[in-house]
Amino acid sequence: MASRGNAVARAMFQSKVPPFYYRPSASDCQLLREQWIRAKYERQEFTHPERQEPYSAGYREGFLWKRGRDNGQFLSRKFVLTEREGALKYFNRSDAKEPKAIMKIEHLNATFQPAKIGHPHGLQVTYLKDNSTRNIFVYHEDGKEIVDWFNALRAARFHYLQVAFPGASDADLVPKLSRNYLQEGYMEKTGPKQTEGFRKRWFTMDDRRLMYFKDPLDAFARGEVFIGSRESGYTVLDGLPPSTQGHHWPHGITIVTPERRFLLACETESEQRAWMEALRTVVDRPMLPQEYAVEAHFKHKP
Structure with a gap:
């Protein structure tokens, strides 16, 4: 009652x-x-x-x-x-x-x-x-x-x-109307040649944009990565290639895009699992027509 x-x-x-x-x-x-x-x-x-x-x-x-x-x-x-x-x-x-x-x-x-x-x-x-x-x-x-x-x-x-x-x-x-971020936190990253040392950066996963910042309250991202769908050649792998050196944190993630691989490292296994889950949620989702236009712009960024 x-x-x-x-x-x-x-x-x-x-x-x-x-x-x-x-x-x-x-x-x-x-x-x-x-x-x-x-x-x-x-x-x-x-x-x-x-x-x-x-x-x-x-x-x-x-x-x-x-x-x-x-x-x-x-x-x-x-x-x-x-x-x-x-x-x-x-x-x-x-x-x-x-x-x-x-x-x-x-x-x-x-x-x-x-x-x-x-x-x-x-x-x-x-x-x-x-x-x-x-x-x-x-x-x-x-x-x-x-x-x-x-x-x-x-x-x-x-x-x-x-x-x-x-x-x-x-x-x-x-x-x-508004989005909460899929995942945020510190990870280590290396550059495109993968010979530079790993640096600690603040990462934010905003839908299909993975952004990284030097500081969580920076106005602009240091870089942005578009995360497309599996059908478009994007994959998320557990761990880093065997030859990888220079990372201080032990729990690696490799993001494969049609252009290159992005190597990241997490401090704890639970953080790695959370990031893997967030990234795979996006990769497993088919892309919308307007997202192909965003992807094309990322590919042609200077």
Whole structure:
């Protein structure tokens, strides 16, 4: 009886959740789970749709603390999200006429990264600049504010994709609104000649892009590798070629692409297993038509 009552109450408080609104799972950060509960029961946003305006109006502006690209300091910056222009912009000064950066909604992703950023409300926003990934790291002291920003970005992506794919259902589009990374952490890598020493780098697996950075909070990746499908000649092998030297960590991974092999080493066996699983998940998935275009661009990068 009680469980039926709970189900009825839950259905009532969730009766008008917008399709783009992120519904957290047990594995999500505390902030997302807490704000989801507050939005449902305390603020009753999903029984009163007019209370959803902060993330559903198609326009949002405000100030966020943004990490400086070079000095690592967090400074207050004005951000403007405009669905009409299909862009998120930020300004170095509140009275600046021209934005410091324009991030196209088409190529934008946002994911909460409290541990990496060192703040419980830390959000990592990525976008493509000259077809390379650019990271920005932001937070807001108010948990509701940063979650509203996150859902406003998802709403903008949702409306962009509805236009780009007019026949697609909500269920098709919702998984494309934002991505959590498949895997992140330190590995060692060597260069294309495989005669240089191995160097420790921070790796991020973002869908089919495997990126590596000198530092987890770098704005730009030192390099990016496209991971295609098995049918296109991509494979992930356990271990390193027998002649490999110079790695300090014992648990090797070899990524085979049509062009070359990438040699990586993990510190622990469990990390190696996690990376192998993430890489194989992508390799085992057939490529979409638009992913062939991305692959072609990687092949022709200078």
